[in-house]
Amino acid sequence: MTSEAFRILRAAGRAPAPWKNGGGVTREIAAAPGPAGDGFDWRVSLADVTEDGPFSAFPGVDRTLTVVEGAGMDLMVDGEHHIVDEPYWPHDFPGDVATGGRLLAGPVVNLNVMHRRGRVRAEVAVVRGTLRLAAPEGGTVLAVALEDGAAIDGTDTGLGRYDAVSLHGRASCVLRTYGYAALITLSGHGHGHGHGHRPGARTAGDGA
Structure with a gap:
């Protein structure tokens, strides 16, 4: 195996990116840029959620959210409530509909996987x-x-x-x-890279 095909991505090296609504921070684990001007093909990150609030919209993107720390969230997706209170249980939802989260009992850490629909x-x-x-x-x-x-x-x-x-x-x-x-x-498409933003990837302040 080569170093490019096999990579260790250390948590200690991930810089936190604060959300513009002040409700938390995101630490990117890995991502693959999409075609020029089209953002990412996929992105994996950990989000520290400290307040209730809306999620950012990502047109053409599907998402999977997994609570890995904390009591969970009431996830409102396109007007429907989804109680996400079981740790390590992935929840799929579209990233281009109105979505918000209400904390059930204090801050949580979510593993977020986002991927470009159709690609x-x-x-x-x-x-x-x-x-x-x-x-x-x-x-x-x-x-x-x-x-x-x-x-x-x-x-x-x-x-x-x-x-x-x-x-x-x-x-x-x-x-x-x-x-x-x-x-x-x-x-x-896309092999991805470790933490750090590339052209077209989401930058600080984009929210959950």
């Missing part, structure tokens, strides 16, 4: 145990440690909480988790 397909699962990771053809797979970290077999590499491993191309590895991990499979 990328995303699958999010929360798993534990021993996993063989391999990217789909033309796509990317990420694993994000949600609890007590993980280790990559055959190496000295360990993952702490919220560290991630990203693979594309022919790269593969065996991951042993010490708790739950989010497994994100992205089929379609």
Whole structure:
């Protein structure tokens, strides 16, 4: 495997981007830019939500939200209430309809996966145990440690909480988790990069 096909993305290196409504901050884990002027093809991030408020609209984007810390949210999507109070349970919704969140009992941390409808397909699962990771053809797979970290077999590499491993191309590895991990499979265009904004990616102040 090559360094470009297999990457460790450390939580410690992610810069927080504050929302313009002041309701929280986002830390990008990885993203793949779309065609020029068309934003991202997909984006994976962690959001610290500290206040009730609206979510930003993302035309043509589908989203998956997973609460990884806190009591949860009342998620209002296009006028319908969705009580998201079970940790590690992914919830899908369109990113281009009116959406807002009300905290049930204090701040939460959400894992957010966004992908461009019609160009990328995303699958999010929360798993534990021993996993063989391999990217789909033309796509990317990420694993994000949600609890007590993980280790990559055959190496000295360990993952702490919220560290991630990203693979594309022919790269593969065996991951042993010490708790739950989010497994994100992205089929379609773009290999993605680690934390840090690229041209067209969402910048600070764009909200949830």
